[in-house]
Amino acid sequence: MIEPLPTASLMRRMAALIYDLFLLFAITLTYGGLLTIIKIIFNGTENLEAVQPGLAEQLLSMAGWIIALCGYYFICWRKQGQTLGMKAWRIRLQQADGSMASPEQCIQRCGLAPLSFLILGIGYLWLLWPKASGCLHDILTQTQVVVTPKEKK
DSSP states (O other), X not given: OOOOOOBOOHHHHHHHHHHHHHHHHHHHHHHHHHHHHHHHHHHOSTTTTTOOOOHHHHHHHHXXXXXXXXXXXXXXXXXXXXXXXXXXXXXXXXXXXXXXOOHHHHHHHHHHHHHHHHTXXXXXXXXXXXXXXXXXXXXXXXXXXXXXXXOOO
């Protein structure tokens, strides 16, 4: 019988998130650059700052940005169960049986994890509860973030 992997600690998860923030910043810059190029194509370069986007355009831009950021997590979690930050800190997202998270679980995590952080971090601090098996969004999506064993050289 295979020994279950230990649940990743809050510190390890936060360290991986800090690594991922650098990539999320790069994605944000790329997305902003693409929006600027599109704006130049449709409006030209004159009065670039003078043309203020309307509310609908702002909401559409924000939705696209959120989709781009969630897309990074979705692709990484579905491909190998790890983002680059998670790989650096040797943690992986999986289901309880060790299989990869389903597309639905990944989408749910993309919505619930930021909410866990925004409500004063309570969703993440849930992990510190003595009998907790994960963060609140882990429990709600029926996934777990585990520490992977060191690779043997």
